[in-house]
Amino acid sequence: MACDVTVIGGGAAGLVAAITAAEAGASVVVLERELACGRSILATGNGRCNFANVHLDPRRLNDPAFVEAVCGPHWLDDVLAFFRQSGLRWCIEGDRLYPMSRQASSVRNVLLTRARRAGVVLAPARELRSISWMGPERLGELGPATHWDPSRSEMLPAGMAEVAHTTPDGNPEPPLSPCSRTVILASGGAPLPRLGDLGLAVTRRVPVLCPLACEPSPLIELDGRRAHVQARLTKAGSPLPSWHERGEVLFRSYGISGILAFDLSRRAGEGDLVELDLLPDLGRAEVRQLADPLAGGNFEPGCLDGVLDPLIARLLERLARESWHVGWPGRDLAPTCAEALVALAKTLPLLVVGTTETDRAQVTRGGLANGQFDPKTLACHAHPWLFACGEALDVDGDCGGYNLGWAWKSGMVAGAAAARWALS
Ligand SMILES: Cc1cc2nc3c(=O)[nH]c(=O)nc-3n(C[C@H](O)[C@H](O)[C@H](O)COP(=O)(O)OP(=O)(O)OC[C@H]3O[C@@H](n4cnc5c(N)ncnc54)[C@H](O)[C@@H]3O)c2cc1C
Incomplete structure (x- = not known):
């Protein structure tokens, strides 16, 4: 199995990144360790999903300069345009935006529907364990993704995912090892997969909210x-x-x-x-x-x-x-x-x-150090085929829709840039 873009994590940021990349023409696979994609969205806003804020102000998140550079001057407009196009309508309570249905499942469902329509392959129950880089000298050996030959998986140049997978009833299934021109890390606050010798700096993770x-x-x-x-x-x-x-x-x-x-x-x-x-x-x-x-x-x-x-x-x-x-x-x-x-x-x-009660914290501070990523593309400076978005980066915000606001917009930026890189 090979593709242009592999997204690690089918949560808020990962689904938006996948949709954006697929709609730009890339072949996209989402690897999600849970039994279904988008589950993390269901718990948000007490089941109502406070998905954005009318004042999406970078100062309500840590590292405001980085957030501002990623999200640009039309952050809220971009998020709302994305959701309007997905068929979602919303209501405002105070400065918080909720789906009109007041159901988080509305947000999750419109994303899943749009992802399927765009041809994204959603692969739940697959946990990515590690990513390895096969070397730039082999770049030319990768043909169009659709012509990929599984027997040549070791030759592939970009991120290579080792995926362990068991079915819900505990039966082991053959490992799925997608090879991809680009990888988007959207694994949220969960421990990051092994990043081998990529040499990425990760700041200490602390539960907040x-x-x-x-x-x-x-x-x-x-x-x-x-x-x-x-x-x-x-x-x-x-x-x-x-x-x-x-x-x-x-x-x-x-x-x-x-x-x-x-x-x-x-x-x-x-x-x-x-x-x-x-x-x-x-x-x-x-x-x-x-x-x-x-x-x-x-x-x-x-x-x-x-x-x-x-x-x-x-x-x-x-x-x-x-x-x-x-x-x-x-x-x-x-x-x-x-x-x-x-x-x-x-x-x-x-x-x-x-x-206290940190096991139920809403967000994790820390993660992939932001300075390693170009805020215009969210590509890693050292590994231009590797992208990150959402909570996997060292960005956390106040309650009120700032965290999901960041997840959506950073997903759009990473998805668009990964597709550009993979297709260029
Ligand atoms: C109870 C609760 C309520 C919240 N309410 C709000 C709210 O109302 N408004 C708001 O703005 N924010 C809210 N948040 C925060 C918000 O949910 C997060 O900021 C947001 O989901 C982060 O998006 P993400 O895609 O980066 O991570 P997630 O949405 O957490 O997605 C990460 C995905 O990656 C998967 N994953 C992790 N590791 C791997 C791996 N190795 N291989 C494959 N898959 C992997 C996970 O299973 C998960 O599905 C809430 C959080 C919680 C816990």
Whole structure:
């Protein structure tokens, strides 16, 4: 089996890369280790697939310069044009885009249908173990892919995939070893296949977009409660906050979860301070007025029940009376109980221990070091037949459609360039 383009991984980026390459005239095979392609898409956005964001801003991803160079000035337009052409229609919630059906399977299905229509060979249940390069001197020996002779597989010049394959009932099948003029690595956050002596640099992989574990504190009592907050992150040793965002947090026994905490997990480390403004729509003076209308220095129980979840308000009242953490290092002690309550409601402190539940993290930071790839084509500088896209590269973004936005667009870039290279 030989082809112009072999895509390793039939997830979000791989399917778009395969479609783009096939529609440009290349013969394309997708090797997917799962029993079906596109499964990773089904779990996204709680099954609804938040597939893009109206503000696809490279600054919401790490390495913004690289992301900007890959995605260009019309990133969102390109993604939407691709999906419109695939038959998908969408709706907008806040700044997030979802399929009109609110079903992730709509996104996956339009991709699979378009891939089949373009003639892509989808090969699920095939895990790529390694890629080897046969040497440029043999380049001329490769005839048109359709005339490839399996007995000459060792002569083929470009990526050669060793594929181990077993059927779902455990029966071994003959190994499938496609030889290909080009290879696109789209294996997501999974461990990369063996890259032999290709000498590629891989940055350390760390799960991100997961909950934050915080130092044990009385907030443990809020396990399961949600609040709309403005969060502010101050890195350990820094006098000033480095990041803030508004959204919902879910208090857990170990710390905080929810989309806001996930975004924090991309930025916060051990020893960093997260402060939650539990009343971001009210100024301090207004909260003080609610807590202590007569400015006597004390507050009445229930004074914040009209603006806060009463269960949270009750805990804050108790902590205010105990002066818990109101005197965080570097802060003045609140002079009165009412001031302490206001301070807790406006700047509830949490000391970060690290990330947690990382096995369920949405994205992996790290991967193939971006500097090795030409951002215009996503071809490897050292091996121009090798391309990468999606999470296999060292790119990760905030929640809100940035990660899939990156997967789609980088897949388009790599697919188009791989087809050009293979057919030239
Ligand atoms: C629970 C969850 C919810 C998410 N929700 C959102 C969301 O709403 N919006 C958003 O923007 N992002 C979301 N993400 C992140 C998003 O899913 C990823 O950023 C995106 O799927 C990355 O695309 P990819 O193609 O690079 O990797 P993937 O989609 O993970 O695809 C990689 C594919 O490669 C296959 N593979 C790996 N190794 C091999 C191998 N050696 N041989 C063959 N196949 C291999 C894998 O099985 C997989 O199918 C979510 C992630 C999770 C886990």
